[in-house]
Amino acid sequence: MLVGIPLEHENSALEPKECAVEMSQYLVKVAETRCKASFARIFGYFAPRLRSYALKQLGNEALAMELVQDTMSNVWQKAHLFNSEKGSPSTWIFTIARNIRFDMLRKVQNRKEDICADDLWPVLCEQTPDQNETSLDEQITLEQIGHLFDELPEKQKVVIEAIYIDGKSQQEIADELDIPLGTVKSRTRLALQRLKGMLSEYD
Amino acid sequence: MIKFHPTPEHLEQFVEGTLSPVESLMISAHCDMCSHCQKKVDALTADLASNELHEAAESYDPDFDLMLANITQQPAAERPSKAVMPAKPATTIELDGKTFELPKSLQRLVKKKGNWSSLVGKLWQSPVDLGIDGVANFIYIEKGGTVPEHTHRGSEMTLVINGEFSDGLNDYDSGDLIYMTGEHTHAPRSDAPEGCLVFSVVDQPLHFTSGLARLLNPFSHLFFR
Numbered sequence: 001m002l003v004g005i006p007l008e009h010e011n012s013a014l015e016p017k018e019c020a021v022e023m024s025q026y027l028v029k030v031a032e033t034r035c036k037a038s039f040a041r042i043f044g045y046f047a048p049r050l051r052s053y054a055l056k057q058l059g060n061e062a063l064a065m066e067l068v069q070d071t072m073s074n075v076w077q078k079a080h081l082f083n084s085e086k087g088s089p090s091t092w093i094f095t096i097a098r099n100i101r102f103d104m105l106r107k108v109q110n111r112k113e114d115i116c117a118d119d120l121w122p123v124l125c126e127q128t129p130d131q132n133e134t135s136l137d138e139q140i141t142l143e144q145i146g147h148l149f150d151e152l153p154e155k156q157k158v159v160i161e162a163i164y165i166d167g168k169s170q171q172e173i174a175d176e177l178d179i180p181l182g183t184v185k186s187r188t189r190l191a192l193q194r195l196k197g198m199l200s201e202y203d
Numbered sequence: 204m205i206k207f208h209p210t211p212e213h214l215e216q217f218v219e220g221t222l223s224p225v226e227s228l229m230i231s232a233h234c235d236m237c238s239h240c241q242k243k244v245d246a247l248t249a250d251l252a253s254n255e256l257h258e259a260a261e262s263y264d265p266d267f268d269l270m271l272a273n274i275t276q277q278p279a280a281e282r283p284s285k286a287v288m289p290a291k292p293a294t295t296i297e298l299d300g301k302t303f304e305l306p307k308s309l310q311r312l313v314k315k316k317g318n319w320s321s322l323v324g325k326l327w328q329s330p331v332d333l334g335i336d337g338v339a340n341f342i343y344i345e346k347g348g349t350v351p352e353h354t355h356r357g358s359e360m361t362l363v364i365n366g367e368f369s370d371g372l373n374d375y376d377s378g379d380l381i382y383m384t385g386e387h388t389h390a391p392r393s394d395a396p397e398g399c400l401v402f403s404v405v406d407q408p409l410h411f412t413s414g415l416a417r418l419l420n421p422f423s424h425l426f427f428r
Binding site: 043068098121 | 219253
């Protein structure tokens, strides 16, 4: 419990600029030592202001409080991403709130665009790439293969598809297509040679 | 030299977060390439922040005490360690042996990009699925390539990623952000040795205005999609 940590109500009258230095120092303390007292100062100053912004933007008390909660949670958890050289604490915290609001409205309005706030204003991105991007190379290779595959002559394509996608044996294919087994084998070999050639051209 | 920038109103709405997502994406990508607009955005953001956070809600809500307690129960976000850092994602797209570095805001689109397909007259396009109304494409104009003269039923936004093109109205260079509406008729053409790569979003099919290209109109929903 947080008994004993006083909330600073009285400094609410300060202009954001006047307290920028002070708030920066609190943010650094939160980042370095998880200092709850410092966070309480930041919270006491910004939470009521964020709520006022959120109410104006969202026009709904519950959503407004959700916006405050999400914003301040991010401040607590990601204080290490604050960089005083890039801007003041109020600018940083405001951009976090603005981004959350953008994504909240996206959800509320059920918009289907695949564009979220992090893409537009990457304030909370670690300077390292996303985890889920690792599969990218693989995906592109598959796409490329799909593309190359489309360039195969129709007869070879049918055979390759039957073997590698449907998992049929060459004999089954020969029976199905009513062609000699030798023809299936040579089409397979030709197709693979061709794919191999096309792939090495890509490199 | 970048000559075509978003309007001040668009920059303001972008900073407020009230501009449409797709327009915001275009502006964000433009700012990646245009330090002039990036500085404006930074200044507008700082101003907006101090204005919006100037006023505190009148009474201190007792719910805040509980919220504060809850938040500080949460652990800090894990910082990614260098050891487990995943491979750097692709930041470029390739076509015909050429490699183009994308502005940061568009890099995520590399994995959403479809295959390149050839259009008429030295034009290539690769669709990007953004889930928007309308269509987004990377379009590459080879040297000497021309898009048939057309106008727009809706609006078209184009960001020049690499190269130069002209359209009978103006000359455009890398970083230029171009808005076109029904008032504009143009025929983009590139004479740059390296051709020109653009990212373009249209909300309605194009309407071709001249010569044989008019025959394309019944199919223009297929073309440029």
